Amino acid sequence: xxxxxxxxxxxxxxxxxxxxxxxxxxxxxxxxxxxxxxxxxxxxxxxxxxxxxxxxxxxxxxxxxxxxxxxxxxxxxxxxxxxxxxxxxxxxxxxxxxxxxxxxxxxxxxxxxxxxxxxxxxxxxxxxxxxxxxxxxxxxxxxxxxxxxxxxxxxxxxxxxxxxxxxxxxxxxxxxxxxxxxxxxxxxxxxxxxxxxxxxxxxxxxxxxxxxxxxxxxxxxxxxxxxxxxxxxxxxxxxxxxxxxxxxxxxxxxxxxxxxxxxxxxxxxxxxxxxxxxxxxxxxxxxxxxxxxxxxxxxxxxxxxxxxxxxxxxxxxxxxxxxxxxxxxxxxxxxxxxxxxxxxxxxxxxxxxxxxxxxxxxxxxxxxxxxxxxxxxxxxxxxxxxxxxxxxxxxxxxxxxxxxxxxxxxxxxxxxxxxxxxxxxxxxxxxxxxxxxxxxxxxxxxxxxxxxxxxxxxxxxxxxxxxxxxxxxxxxxxxxxxxxxxxxxxxxxxxxxxxxxxxxxxxxxxxxxxxx
Amino acid sequence: xxxxxxxxxxxxxxxxxxxxxxxxxxxxxxxxxxxxxxxxxxxxxxxxxxxxxxxxxxxxxxxxxxxxxxxxxxxxxxxxxxxxxxxxxxxxxxxxxxxxxxxxxxxxxxxxxxxxxxxxxxxxxxxxxxxxxxxxxxxxxxxxxxxxxxxxxxxxxxxxxxxxxxxxxxxxxxxxxxxxxxxxxxxxxxxxxxxxxxxxxxxxxxxxxxxxxxxxxxxxxxxxxxxxxxxxxxxxxxxxxxxxxxxxxxxxxxxxxxxxxxxxxxxxxxxxxxxxxxxxxxxxxxxxxxxxxxxxxxxxxxxxxxxxxxxxxxxxxxxxxxxxxxxxxxxxxxxxxxxxxxxxxxxxxxxxxxxxxxxx
Numbered sequence: 011x012x013x014x015x016x017x018x019x020x021x022x023x024x025x026x027x028x029x030x031x032x033x034x035x036x037x038x039x040x041x042x043x044x045x046x047x048x049x050x051x052x053x054x055x056x057x058x059x060x061x062x063x064x065x066x067x068x069x070x071x072x073x074x075x076x077x078x079x080x081x082x083x084x085x086x087x088x089x090x091x092x093x094x095x096x097x098x099x100x101x102x103x104x105x106x107x108x109x110x111x112x113x114x115x116x117x118x119x120x121x122x123x124x125x126x127x128x129x130x131x132x133x134x135x136x137x138x139x140x141x142x143x144x145x146x147x148x149x150x151x152x153x154x155x156x157x158x159x160x161x162x163x164x165x166x167x168x169x170x171x172x173x174x175x176x177x178x179x180x181x182x183x184x185x186x187x188x189x190x191x192x193x194x195x196x197x198x199x200x201x202x203x204x205x206x207x208x209x210x211x212x213x214x215x216x217x218x219x220x221x222x223x224x225x226x227x228x229x230x231x232x233x234x235x236x237x238x239x240x241x242x243x244x245x246x247x248x249x250x251x252x253x254x255x256x257x258x259x260x261x262x263x264x265x266x267x268x269x270x271x272x273x274x275x276x277x278x279x280x281x282x283x284x285x286x287x288x289x290x291x292x293x294x295x296x297x298x299x300x301x302x303x304x305x306x307x308x309x310x311x312x313x314x315x316x317x318x319x320x321x322x323x324x325x326x327x328x329x330x331x332x333x334x335x336x337x338x339x340x341x342x343x344x345x346x347x348x349x350x351x352x353x354x355x356x357x358x359x360x361x362x363x364x365x366x367x368x369x370x371x372x373x374x375x376x377x378x379x380x381x382x383x384x385x386x387x388x389x390x391x392x393x394x395x396x397x398x399x400x401x402x403x404x405x406x407x408x409x410x411x412x413x414x415x416x417x418x419x420x421x422x423x424x425x426x427x428x429x430x431x432x433x434x435x436x437x438x439x440x441x442x443x444x445x446x447x448x449x450x451x452x453x454x455x456x457x458x459x460x461x462x463x464x465x466x467x468x469x470x471x472x473x474x475x476x477x478x479x480x481x482x483x484x485x486x487x488x489x490x491x492x493x494x495x496x497x498x499x500x501x502x503x504x505x506x507x508x509x510x511x512x513x514x515x516x517x518x519x520x521x522x523x524x525x526x
Numbered sequence: 527x528x529x530x531x532x533x534x535x536x537x538x539x540x541x542x543x544x545x546x547x548x549x550x551x552x553x554x555x556x557x558x559x560x561x562x563x564x565x566x567x568x569x570x571x572x573x574x575x576x577x578x579x580x581x582x583x584x585x586x587x588x589x590x591x592x593x594x595x596x597x598x599x600x601x602x603x604x605x606x607x608x609x610x611x612x613x614x615x616x617x618x619x620x621x622x623x624x625x626x627x628x629x630x631x632x633x634x635x636x637x638x639x640x641x642x643x644x645x646x647x648x649x650x651x652x653x654x655x656x657x658x659x660x661x662x663x664x665x666x667x668x669x670x671x672x673x674x675x676x677x678x679x680x681x682x683x684x685x686x687x688x689x690x691x692x693x694x695x696x697x698x699x700x701x702x703x704x705x706x707x708x709x710x711x712x713x714x715x716x717x718x719x720x721x722x723x724x725x726x727x728x729x730x731x732x733x734x735x736x737x738x739x740x741x742x743x744x745x746x747x748x749x750x751x752x753x754x755x756x757x758x759x760x761x762x763x764x765x766x767x768x769x770x771x772x773x774x775x776x777x778x779x780x781x782x783x784x785x786x787x788x789x790x791x792x793x794x795x796x797x798x799x800x801x802x803x804x805x806x807x808x809x810x811x812x813x814x815x816x817x818x819x820x821x822x823x824x825x826x827x828x829x830x831x832x833x834x835x836x837x838x839x840x841x842x843x844x845x846x847x848x849x850x851x852x853x854x855x856x857x858x859x860x861x862x863x864x865x866x867x868x869x870x871x872x873x874x875x876x877x878x879x880x881x882x883x884x885x886x
Binding site: 336337339448449450451454457458459461462464465466473475479480 | 533535536539634638639642646647650651654657658661665667668669671672673675676792794795798799802803806
């Protein structure tokens with residue numbers, strides 16, 4: 011019997027390891043053997059570290075981890091130190107509960123799972139004679155601190171934005187939503203990247219079917235790697251081929267918080283500083299988070315400015331061509347004369363003239379976007395002012411056309427959401443082509459086409475054009491007018507939140523003082 | 527795809543938009559030659575006469591399987607007569623829709639784009655109509671809803687520009703013609719009211735709420751009548767009786783001659799989009815009704831073949847009239863014969879359904 015035990019504990023050469031039951035997934039209890047098994051799986055990883063130790067009772071052990079991803083002082087103080095001083099029982103359950111000072115742990119006997127956990131930033135503790143391994147998640151990598159939002163900088167209200175650490179992002183939200191109803195569902199996506207994705211929602215406020223739908227859509231994703239949640243948007247959207255985003259991407263915690271409070275669901279991933287909000291409705295892209303921190307009248311004014319900006323950015327070039335080339339009878343005579351005088355000597359046809367100008371504007375924007383800030387500013391000045399001025403002086407374009415192109419370009423950037431800029435930047439070209447072929451008929455044709463495209467979209471099953479189509483008066487008013495907050499008594503009815511009322515505050519009135 | 531269901535407010539908006547449709551262009555030119563300054567009374571009279579038919583349409587829509595037009599008709603009339611009714615309904619709207627498509631091109635060509643052939647404009651609009659039919663009724667409803675709000679802005683702009691130019695003298699005396707002549711003018715408006723009733727019947731099948739349909743249909747068709755009467759008032763008030771009676775589409779002249787101020791030479795900038803949107807809505811409604819009627823006759827007639835084939839037929843019908851006068855005459859023929867026939871068919875149909883239900 012003793013011989014048999016000794017035979018079992020005899021270290022096996024690594025070559026033979028593959029033929030043993032251990033290679034099929036279990037730990038044998040033989041320290042060298044088990045360490046070799048793990049190293050065999052993680053063979054090519056130069057950053058794998060192994061710290062051998064001996065307890066005061068003489069039991070041999072090993073601590074394995076990847077360098078640079080775990081909190082090393084913590085490993086030393088809370089795991090290695092206590093283990094070395096330990097002189098009592100050596101079963102893993104006891105050690106996990108009584109000896110090491112760790113906030114959370116798990117016991118695992120599957121070799122592959124331990125290897126995966128090590129890749130995730132866990133520390134594995136192996137002890138001779140133990141067939142299970144103590145896993146302590148100690149992922150501690152440096153990440154970008156919480157800073158101002160880069161994509162959606164805001165003037166009024168909290169300036170914090172998400173960073174690339176999922177834990178910090180959830181903490182940012184949890185600090186603001188101090189209710190046990192705030193739930194976080196975590197799952198792992200990506201066969202190789204094993205990216206942690208979190209579904210965030212408020213229980214009793216978000217409709218259960220919406221949460222389930224998000225969960226199901228995420229679980230359906232089976233890919234090699236997930237670079238972030240915006241990377242996964244294609245898998246989550248109802249119609250990823252459409253140019254319109256049906257999920258709103260944001261890096262501002264207050265926007266996510268507001269969405270959760272309305273009964274929506276947000277989803278975030280490790281390594282991505284954005285959150286996706288579902289469902290998203292197209293008219294909401296006109297709303298900025300500052301609106302709700304500013305006075306109602308100012309908020310309304312800026313919303314209307316954005317609406318005008320949206321219309322100009324898509325339809326101005328097309329409409330201009332339609333009026334100048336087809337229906338100049340509508341334009342007042344003095345204005346038309348001025349346009350004609352400005353075009354004197356311009357060799358390009360009107361259509362080509364405006365096409366070249368708006369294309370040049372898009373080129374400047376695209377080139378300056380990727381540049382460092384100072385170079386980007388210089389590019390903007392060179393492109394926008396010098397090129398425009400030079401083109402007019404050279405007689406290549408007319409001054410009126412430069413104004414139209416500049417106004418179109420500026421209007422696009424009135425939109426508060428970066429995700430909504432791409433469709434707007436693209437749409438002006440088809441509208442321009444339609445207007446240059448069929449005049450106003452073409453522009454209206456394009457408008458109807460865009461409306462058909464937009465109204466046929468759904469965001470997580472909800473109509474994308476809500477509250478315009480299907481029409482909802484309360485919601486539609488909120489699209490154009492920033493009503494005072496005490497009028498937001500109910501959550502959006504389409505979301506079918508189990509708790510429809512969101513406040514019980516009466517209208518503000520001055521307190522009546524009793525006469526003495 | 528979720529089940530199609532339309533709310534009452536959506537239904538109301540749809541019926542008003544489709545009933546007004548392209549009619550706001552010729553309405554004054556049709557009634558004023560007979561009723562003079564009382565033209566608007568003739569319009570109101572015609573739409574008031576159609577109100578009982580709204581109640582009949584609501585009764586029928588209530589007593590069919592919801593969300594299935596073909597199934598509803600077959601449940602009212604049985605498989606054989608039901609299919610005959612669906613074919614007749616499809617035939618009428620096919621012809622009318624095709625002619626309205628032709629009208630769109632002709633009118634826009636005359637008004638704004640004399641160098642572009644009307645067929646090119648018709649083809650462009652038809653592409654949208656085919657697309658929206660292919661996308662389904664729900665998308666059509668939402669598109670119309672969104673377009674209606676945009677149209678209201680255009681319509682308001684148009685009205686604001688026109689109201690200051692209206693001369694009260696052109697609208698007096700209120701009773702400008704003999705009652706028989708006013709009734710005669712109203713007779714020409716009856717087909718438009720019936721078009722609204724037929725669309726309400728079709729739309730009613732898809733309404734989410736089954737109660738209150740009669741009131742909704744009456745309110746929508748009546749509201750469309752009021753809008754058309756207002757258009758008559760404005761056209762007559764600005765242009766006067768002489769000019770209004772000389773044109774087939776006096777609203778176009780109204781837009782061209784109105785000079786609201788410094789920014790615009792005329793009101794065409796509001797009118798052109800309104801005309802295209804109104805045409806799209808009316809032709810789209812006709813196309814959808816034909817498409818779903820044919821689907822009810824033969825369920826194997828699936829998309830996209832149905833939309834494409836109907837598109838070709840619509841285009842052929844649109845190109846048939848060689849001149850605007852021939853086209854207007856054709857539209858009048860369809861209106862005065864086939865559309866008017868529903869004033870007889872609908873009561874009989876409602877009576878038949880009532881008797882069958884009574885027997886059951």
